[in-house]
Every structure is written in structure tokens, then in C-alpha cells.
Amino acid sequence: MLGYYLDLAVRSLKRNKILTALMIMTLALGIGASITTLTVLRLLSGDPLPQKSARLFYPQVDPNTLDGYVAGQTKPDATMAYPDAMNLLHARRAKRQAVMALTQAKIIPQHANEHPYFSDGVMTTADFFGMFDAPFQYGGGWTADDDENRAALVVIADFLNDKLFGGANSVGKVIRINDHDFRIVGVLKHWAPQPRFYTQDLGSRDYGDGDGVFMPLQTARSMDMGPEDTECYASVTDVEHLELAPCEWLGMWVELGDSAAVTDYKSFLDGYVKQQIALGRFKRSDTALLGLMGWLSDQQVVPNDARLQVYLAFGFLLICVVNTVGLLLAKCLRRSREIGVRRALGATRRAIFAQFMVEAGIVGLAGGLIGLLLAELGLLGVRHQPADYASLAHLDIQMFLFTFVVALVASLIAGLLPAWRACVMAPAPQLKAA
Template structure:
């Protein structure tokens, strides 16, 4: 019977085309508004590295001044000092540790006639690529020897590599960065996670890091950090003073072998903090904190209240569209009271009528889902045109694609419950007498 009722539902779409178009359009607009905002929320709040998000940790040791500090208050900055980062990389019981900071340099392409440009990149330690599962199109990470001596080696992203070298493999080629020759050792594959969970503090291009060089190289060249630098105490001018200061500007990550090793890492951090307090540092006596990926994203408010509010408003608009759809379905089904009366007189039960009309509303929902999907894709495209950051998150995956149809059909079925129930209450005798 389902196939028969489905055929009736498809035919009913042509019975009153204007009313059908109005219902489908109303439902599609509500679904498109909800799905487009929910898609952005889904991308921003999803687990960016599910295979190991419970094994990646950001430590926070508060080194701020005691003056004006209120215990329990939110810190101004949650990065690390250079000295803490280097010390913790040596002593922390972790499978991998990464220290990094954002920076930039002028780049001179090797092609004759190509204009120099300012590039923005990242200066991490070598474990960065294994820790965050970074794919390579060509080459590989720099060697441990290159890192130890702060060699002039660079890894380019795909866009910059093609801009300077075309489609050819540029590994081994040289270019000038910051006035010095650098050797290309690798080209990143398609890797631009959104949100950029590994570097939430600070800014950078929406297309991802344009280059990466060893942290030791950036320090040797005295490259300035691009992003947040917070100094709780006055320091002398000069780069050496920055390295030895209490200024926080290094982002630090650790990867453990399993989530159960978190306690060992926490204990090591607390022991380190205790030793530093004996040396007269860390005057706030704040507890040492450790955040996994999802907790870190929550702490940094990757999904803000504005995004959540937009999602709630979109679903409120969907509810308003459903109210209108209920009215349209009531009008549609009321006009078929005579048909229902005849069917009931011929032996159809209320359950049969209810099933038939509910399947018909499901057909309306399916049509609304198809149209809503097109409208949602168009809405996301318009949102993505606002900025490169929005373009990176305004993209629909297969989960949201499936949700579009599920939401549309479910919304139609919910909207059809009252009209369908009203249709089942038709009295056959009254309808037959009026014919």
C-alpha cells in the first residue's frame, strides 16, 4: 500500500499546482535558512582531528604578574614564554611536543620578472607535521639536523609553490626569503583545517600558512611574531630580551600515546611549575591547566554566541514556515473532504486515511528538501563570498546533505499531523448526503 499511497501523493502535487508550489517553497525556504546556519555551526564545532583529538593537549602555565590578579579570573593570554616552551619540550613525558609562532617574510620568486610579495607563515618544530597529520604533495619535513642548526629550509603550501614554480616539483629549488636564500624541502598537500585549531591565537590568511620554516631558523633570523604577544613585565629592547622575557608568544602542543597518559603529563607540568616558583617565577600560584582539542576550542570560543543565536533564529524561522505550511495543508485537505467521505464509505479506515495523507505530506517534504538543498547551497555560496574565512567554513558535507532531506521530510510530517488528523475526522454520511 505504501507504493500506492506514494503514487497518490505524487499525483496530488499536480491537483492544485499553485497551492503545492506555495507549500514546497515555504518549506524549502525554512529548511534552507536552517541548514545553511547549521552547516556553519557544524563545521566550526566539529572535531577537526577525531583520530587523536583526545591525545593532543595545550598546556597553560600562568606566568602573569600578581598585581591586580583575582584568583579564578580569565587570563589575558594563554600562550607560553619561549623559555617555558623550550624547557617543557625537553622534560614533558609525551610522544611529541611542538612549539610554534606565526611570522612573515618578504619572498622573492626565482622567476625573472615576478614581483616580490609578503608571505605569512608558521615557524614550528619538526614534530608539527606528524602531530597534526599534515599531508605532503612533494618532499617531506625538514631533517632533525636542519632543525638543530636552524638551516634555511622552507616548506611551501600548494598555492605559493605553483605561483612561483608552476606544476613542477620544486623540491631542491631555491628562493630568497627575508633577503637570504632558502631551499625548498617540501610542498604541503591539500591541508587547511577549519577551524584552525592548532593555531587559534593570532591571525593568518584564510587559505592557510603560505610557508613553514623551522622554529630555530626563525629565532636565528630574529623574525618577529605575527599575532598576540603579551608581556606582564617590562623588558629590554632586542630579540634576546624577548627570548628571555616573561612575554607569552609561543603556542605549545603535546601528543601523548593514549588519553590515559594525560595524568602523567599533567603531573610533569605541575612539577615544572613548582620548580619555577622556587626560582621566583609564576607569582600568581594559579593551577596548571591542560586542554585537549575540543576543550581548547571551547576555551577559545571558536563557536561564539552570535553563531549559536543565528542557528536558533534560523530554526525559529523554520517553525514560522511550518505554521504557514500547516495552514496550507489544512486548506488542501479540507477541499478533499468529499473524497475522504467516499473512501470511508467504501471501507477505508481512519488509519488508512491517516497513512495516505501523511505519505502525501512526506512527498511535499521531499520536494521541499530538493528545492531547499539548492537554496541552501546558494545561501552558503553567498556567505562564502563575504570573506575567505567564511568561504572556508561555508561548505556542505554529506552529513549536512542528508540532514537537509531528513529535516525537510520531518518538518513536513510534523506540519501534516494536524491537517491529517482533521481529514480523518470527516463523517462519511454527511459528505455523501451533500453530494
């Protein structure tokens, strides 16, 4: 039966080539635009560490004065001051914990005739790599003792290892960063979580390549490397000694095994703040302990423009579907007589309905196929955009399949009304009119 409907549908579509092309193209345009923007949105709002994100949390405390404070309604600042970060880090109340800040690392090349260049650097503590599942190609991270001893150790990214050592095992070799020698203890495999969740609010971009060098925080600070972003909550006279200044410049992450551990840590955090209030350092008692995905949505990482483009594209798709419904309906009404004849010869309503749905389905599949090409074209356009996530925009298998589901659903919805109109048509008047 399906074969017959297919034959009928193709015949009917061929009869009005321009109209068929019009329907397919509008649907394709709508689907292409929707899939392009949706791919970008998915890329931007994805989970940077799917296997781990449920166990990672971002503690926040609030050292600000009571100016403009409304109890329970003021969010704590995104970053921490040095004393609090160190107190929480050394308390070791989570399974793993690390504090971090970003810095610009000037790399001096091995060969005399090459110019020095800047690489994105992370100043952090020992647990960073284990907590974030950063994969090592050679060697490994440093220990908590190295942190305390201010050891001049460094972990470098794969791209930096390729550039400096041609991809060979460089563990034990020495590189010069900001005019100081650092011994390489580990080389990462490709590691660039999207978005770069751990750099949120530490300055720098949200997407794109990973960082180049990872150094122990105390070591880097003793060598005068400064954080990219500093927020001060009281007036500052000495910007050189940031550790003592009333400024926030460190982000902290903790790994907590289960929900009981999360509750425990939150009460530990509240207790810490109460203690600081008693000591007179703190005025506000609010704390926060957001999970990784909650933290990203709190920070509104996904650019508004990307969301707006998705709305726009789906609005466009809606109009395309309405347009296709209209055209299919008009076409179906024109064929009243043909339907009348088929009904009079014994075709059931269900058969007529199926025939029209098959026709709509063909339009949908063709639209989806062309829409897929348009989406590829659209993503090619996105890759040429100036945004830092541009190079990541590729259609994946899931989106590929999703395209066809969208196309088919859109066209079947578009076909529903005309098919229903066709099957409820009474055959007699149509035949009489002829």
C-alpha cells in the same frame, strides 16, 4: 495501496495548485535557509584533524602577577613565554611536542623582474609535521638537531612550490626569505586544516588557506623574524630580545597516546609550575591541558554570527512548518465530505491517515528538492561574502542527504495533525450535511 494514495494525493494537490505551490515554497525556503546556515556552521565547527584530534593537547601555564587573580577562577593565558616553552619542549615528556609562532615571511622571487611578496610563515620545531600528520609531496621535515644548530632549512607548501618551481621537486633548492637563504627540505601536499587550530591566538585568521613556509624557530629568530602576536605580562624595555622579555608569544602542542599519558603530563605540568613558583618566576599555580576540540571551543573559534544565523534559520523553518500545518489542516477540513464518503464506503481510519501522510510527504519531498536548490543558491551567496571561510562553503553528500531527512521529517510533522483530524472525523455528520 501506496500507489492509490499517491494517486489521490497528486489529484488533491493538483486541485489547489496555488495552495500547493505555496506550501512547497514555504517549506523549501525554510529548508534552504536551515541547510545553508547549518553547512556553514558545520564547516566552521568541524574537526581539523579527525584521525588525530583526540591525541593532541595544548598545555598552558600562567606567568602573570597576582593582580586581579582569583584562585581557581582565572584562566591561564593562551600563549607561553619563551623560557617556559623551551623548558617544556626540552623535557620531552610527551610522545611528540612542538612550539610555534607565526610570522610574515617576505619571499624574494627567483626571477629578477618579479616583485617580492609576503607569505604566511610558521616558526616551529621538528615534531610539528609528524605530530599534525602534515603530508609531504617531496622530502620531509627537519630534525631536532637542525633546530639546535639553527640550520637554514625550510618546508614549503604546495601552492608556493607551484608558484616558485612550477610544481617540480624543489627539495635541495634554495629560496630567499627576508633576505636570507633557506634550503628547501620538504614540500607539503595540500594541507589546510579548518579551522587552523595551531594558529589560534598566535595572530592571523582562523580559516582559509594553509601557511606558505615553515621554518625552524631558532633559525628564524636568529634572523630577526618576529611573531605576529605578543602579549606582555610585565613592563618591557627591550622588544628586540623577545626571548628574555616577560612576553608570551609561543603556542605549544603535545601528542599524548592515552588517558594515562594525559594524566601524567598534567601532573608533570603542575610539578613544573610548582618548581617555577619555588624559583620565584611564577606566582600563579594554575595550568591547563585542553584537548584539541576542547581548546577550539574554549577559544570560541566559531563566529557568533554563524551560530546566530543557524538559530534564525531554524526559527524560520519552524514558522514555515507551522504555516504548512495550518494550510494542510484547512485543506483537510474542506475535504470532510470526501473523507466521510470514503469512510462510509469502508476505508479504515488507518487508510485515511496514510492517505493524508502520503500527501504531506509529497509536499515535503518537493519542498526538500527545491530547498536543496535554494541551499546551493544560499551557499553561492556565502561564497561571495567577505569572511575568510567563504570559499570553503560547499554542500557535501551528508548535508545533501540530511536535507531530505529534514524535509521529510518537517513535512510529516506538519502532516500529522491534519491527518489525525481527518481520520478521527465521524463520517455520518459529514454525509448528512451534504
